[in-house]
Amino acid sequence: xxxxxxxxxxxxxxxRLSALCRTLADAGVNLSTLMLSDNGxxxxxxxxxxxxxxxxxxxxxxxxAATTTEVVALQVxxxxxxxxxxxxxxxxxxxxxxxxxxxxxxxxxxxxxVFRFDNTDKALAALSDAGIAVFKPVDLFKN
Amino acid sequence: xxRNLWNDLEGTFFPESALDxxxxxxxxxxxxxxxxxxxxxxYANVPLFRERMDAKGVKPADLRTLADVRHLPFSVKGDLxxxxxxxxxxxxxxxxxxxxASSGTTGKPIVVGxxxxxxxxxxxxxxxxLYAAGFSRGDIVQNMYGYGLFTGGLGLHGGLEGIGATxxxxxxxxxxxxxxxxxxxxxxxxxxTPSYFIHLIEVAQKMGIDFRRDLKVKRGVFGAEPxxxxxxxxxxxxxxxxxxxxxxxxxxxxPGVGAxxxxxxxxxxxxxxxxxxxxxxxxxxxxxxxxEGELVFTTLSKQAMPAIRYRTRDITAIDTRPCACGRTIRRxxxxxxxxxxxxIIRGVNVFPSQIETALLxxxxxxxxxxxxxxxxxxxxxxxxxxxxxxxxxxxxVGAMDELAKRFGRSIEQITGLHAEVTLVQxxxxxxxEGKAKRLFDKRNEG
Numbered sequence: 039x040x041x042x043x044x045x046x047x048x049x050x051x052x053x054r055l056s057a058l059c060r061t062l063a064d065a066g067v068n069l070s071t072l073m074l075s076d077n078g079x080x081x082x083x084x085x086x087x088x089x090x091x092x093x094x095x096x097x098x099x100x101x102x103a104a105t106t107t108e109v110v111a112l113q114v115x116x117x118x119x120x121x122x123x124x125x126x127x128x129x130x131x132x133x134x135x136x137x138x139x140x141x142x143x144x145x146x147x148x149x150x151x152v153f154r155f156d157n158t159d160k161a162l163a164a165l166s167d168a169g170i171a172v173f174k175p176v177d178l179f180k181n
Numbered sequence: 182x183x184r185n186l187w188n189d190l191e192g193t194f195f196p197e198s199a200l201d202x203x204x205x206x207x208x209x210x211x212x213x214x215x216x217x218x219x220x221x222x223x224y225a226n227v228p229l230f231r232e233r234m235d236a237k238g239v240k241p242a243d244l245r246t247l248a249d250v251r252h253l254p255f256s257v258k259g260d261l262x263x264x265x266x267x268x269x270x271x272x273x274x275x276x277x278x279x280x281x282a283s284s285g286t287t288g289k290p291i292v293v294g295x296x297x298x299x300x301x302x303x304x305x306x307x308x309x310x311l312y313a314a315g316f317s318r319g320d321i322v323q324n325m326y327g328y329g330l331f332t333g334g335l336g337l338h339g340g341l342e343g344i345g346a347t348x349x350x351x352x353x354x355x356x357x358x359x360x361x362x363x364x365x366x367x368x369x370x371x372x373x374t375p376s377y378f379i380h381l382i383e384v385a386q387k388m389g390i391d392f393r394r395d396l397k398v399k400r401g402v403f404g405a406e407p408x409x410x411x412x413x414x415x416x417x418x419x420x421x422x423x424x425x426x427x428x429x430x431x432x433x434x435x436p437g438v439g440a441x442x443x444x445x446x447x448x449x450x451x452x453x454x455x456x457x458x459x460x461x462x463x464x465x466x467x468x469x470x471x472x473e474g475e476l477v478f479t480t481l482s483k484q485a486m487p488a489i490r491y492r493t494r495d496i497t498a499i500d501t502r503p504c505a506c507g508r509t510i511r512r513x514x515x516x517x518x519x520x521x522x523x524x525i526i527r528g529v530n531v532f533p534s535q536i537e538t539a540l541l542x543x544x545x546x547x548x549x550x551x552x553x554x555x556x557x558x559x560x561x562x563x564x565x566x567x568x569x570x571x572x573x574x575x576x577x578v579g580a581m582d583e584l585a586k587r588f589g590r591s592i593e594q595i596t597g598l599h600a601e602v603t604l605v606q607x608x609x610x611x612x613x614e615g616k617a618k619r620l621f622d623k624r625n626e627g
Contacts, residue, residue, distance in 0.1 A: 045576035048606065049609065075578050076578065098571070099387065103570055103571045105574040105575070
């Protein structure tokens with residue numbers, strides 16, 4: 039099950055991130071997880087929200103450039119080697135991780151990681167074959 | 182009304198446009214006769230022209246052929262500033278019925294005047310401009326050129342009333358209201374600067390309005406700034422309208438100096454009123470037809486403020502090939518650049534239009550951009566800021582880095598210069614409601 043992630047282009051200047059968050063807050067959009075990656079000049083803010091359509095419309099109307107990407111969220115056993123096991127499995131099936139980050143809210147005791155794969159469908163098939171469950175949006179965002 | 186005599190040909194024949202098809206020999210005779218008259222008028226009434234002609238030892242009576250115009254002295258924009266406000270007027274103020282002025286970004290504005298006959302000529306050339314672009318009675322036209330001292334708004338207005346169109350004198354600005362009016366009033370044709378129209382296309386998209394589905398606009402005349410064929414392509418693809426280039430400048434009359442016909446292969450100059458020359462901008466010698474150079478005009482019928490060999494700073498070439506439309510008045514190529522827009526960086530001449538071409542090689546549609554020149558430790562740097570659109574956005578930083586590099590490589594290919602490309606947020610580069618300012622030269626600041 040894929041999760042839709044929203045990526046927003048932000049210039050690396052004071053106040054840009056807070057302005058975006060304010061815009062979303064004013065529209066009543068709740069953010070579950072934020073991950074900013076930047077190169078010093080600009081940043082890409084990736085965000086997960088239960089209300090991705092509303093978030094996207096709000097952001098576009100406010101004049102930001104935004105795009106959506108499919109990501110996968112799964113539970114990683116909270117013990118040494120938990121993540122490594124998952125990564126090895128994916129590596130064996132020929133799927134690369136473009137980037138990953140931790141989901142901020144934890145619906146359970148284990149860690150929840152969000153993965154952006156180069157081939158999402160292939161990754162999902164490999165995970166399914168290995169019996170690893172991925173989150174549905176409805177379960178991920180219930181809180 | 183003359184129109185009534187042609188009612189049976191409604192929409193297919195426009196008497197005012199008949200002058201566009203004058204036999205060439207007769208056209209040259211008219212030009213020579215008017216050249217002599219306007220030179221005599223300027224010599225007799227404008228001290229600046231008299232002093233310059235005396236200094237060159239040339240008298241109005243020396244003009245025997247049209248080619249003799251090359252013996253007359255040039256005039257430039259600075260002359261209008263130096264003689265501000267009325268120093269170049271050739272008639273008493275009691276004959277002047279209209280004044281216009283430039284916005285004057287540098288120092289004093291320039292002032293131009295019109296007699297009642299000048300106003301009539303202005304209306305006629307704009308009617309010919311509009312007919313050439315397919316405007317006619319029955320069109321509902323939204324005129325978004327600025328009304329007021331700028332010649333664009335009221336100039337087009339007079340011609341639009343002349344052809345019997347329904348004019349909406351909305352002037353520029355308030356883009357959302359422009360789109361609302363365009364929709365609610367059933368607008369079929371528009372007039373504004375090309376960059377403002379591109380801005381309106383964006384605004385309409387944001388408002389959820391689709392030009393093809395929700396609006397009736399079919400055509401537009403766009404001028405007051407140079408624009409590229411790629412911009413035209415973008416306008417036509419994004420809005421479904423047919424876009425025509427028009428040319429004019431306040432110092433000559435305002436809009437109505439030249440216009441594209443349905444062939445859209447260069448701009449016809451209304452030669453019965455404006456004598457066109459192309460000169461080498463360095464040597465100021467006339468260049469052969471077809472060769473690029475600076476566009477120079479002599480007004481042939483202006484009374485209030487005749488212009489003698491006025492240097493426009495616009496770079497183009499005369500096209501003497503017959504136009505498929507059948508007009509005998511000659512064409513100039515579309516203006517892609519101005520001799521004074523050119524900037525020199527590290528000894529290389531660069532035109533903003535080259536940067537535009539480079540950006541269009543990388544992205545299908547022209548992003549908003551700005552060129553900033555700075556000097557650090559004696560070294561000139563060119564920065565090109567490019568606004569990121571949703572279409573070019575990736576969720577990977579590396580892909581965005583690569584996009585900036587592609588822009589940079591493309592600019593380097595075309596200009597031979599390294600440019601630092603900075604991706605910026607949409608909307609962060611100021612939008613023009615009038616002429617787009619692309620170049621910021623900060624090399625002599627701080």
